[in-house]
Amino acid sequence: MRHLVESEIDDRGIVRRPKSGRGRRRSVTVNIAESPLAWLRARGKVDARQFEAGERLRADYEKAQLGPRVTMRWDAAPSGGRPGPADHLDPTTAQIDAKRRFDGAIAAAGPGLADILWRVICAGEGLPAAERALGWPTRAGKLVLGLALDRIADYYRLP
Numbered sequence: 001m002r003h004l005v006e007s008e009i010d011d012r013g014i015v016r017r018p019k020s021g022r023g024r025r026r027s028v029t030v031n032i033a034e035s036p037l038a039w040l041r042a043r044g045k046v047d048a049r050q051f052e053a054g055e056r057l058r059a060d061y062e063k064a065q066l067g068p069r070v071t072m073r074w075d076a077a078p079s080g081g082r083p084g085p086a087d088h089l090d091p092t093t094a095q096i097d098a099k100r101r102f103d104g105a106i107a108a109a110g111p112g113l114a115d116i117l118w119r120v121i122c123a124g125e126g127l128p129a130a131e132r133a134l135g136w137p138t139r140a141g142k143l144v145l146g147l148a149l150d151r152i153a154d155y156y157r158l159p
Contacts, residue, residue: 113148
């Protein structure tokens, strides 16, 4: 299923819905149906604060490049022009900072809750698949995921 939404990318690399047509820097078309967290948010199973915490964790995971590589890197070479606002950090430094934030958020969630966070947010597994893989009862994942998202929302100091 495809549910495409035009969204804005901010300086930290986090995708947000645009607030107005003016002043957008970069935008991307996002299929919100492909993320298990977005699916849960669309059905009211997680609140806005929990969703934002999960999106920050996923952004840090991707920026830190912690996922498995299946091919060689095809990053563009530096253009040599003036750096933009998102280019103020060296890619290596940005990657290290994202890894520190990711590790801190996972540590803040705790050992019992980190598993469900990684499976649903980083690996993109649905809740039923994550529950089966962890050996949990049916529908236990939603409650545990909510607790884990609350803890990382506190870590990210979300209001």
